[in-house]
Amino acid sequence: MGHTEAAIDFCKLAGKPLVSVISELVLDGESIAGQALMREPDMMRRDDCLAFGKRWGLKVCTIADLVAYREKTEGESFKCANGAS
Secondary structure, eight states, X not given: OOHXXXXXXXXXXXTOOSXXXXXXXXXXXXXXXXXXXXXXXXXXXXXXXXHHHHHHTOOOOOHHHHHXXXXXXXXXXXXXXXXXX
């Protein structure tokens, strides 16, 4: 399961239309002196996102959290639908 699938799963869990917008949080990287450029900016990964959420008081749900929840609440039907045996 990836971010796009997770966005749709959240719509389903909330009982909303299956329409969503996803985005990325990015690390700024280092500024390059005298230029309007950044060196090595990158997408935030799980640990960076968790730290960002903690810093700003935001709740964060990882894809692993979502998969665990769906496996717990849907059991075998979720596993079969996602190709697990």
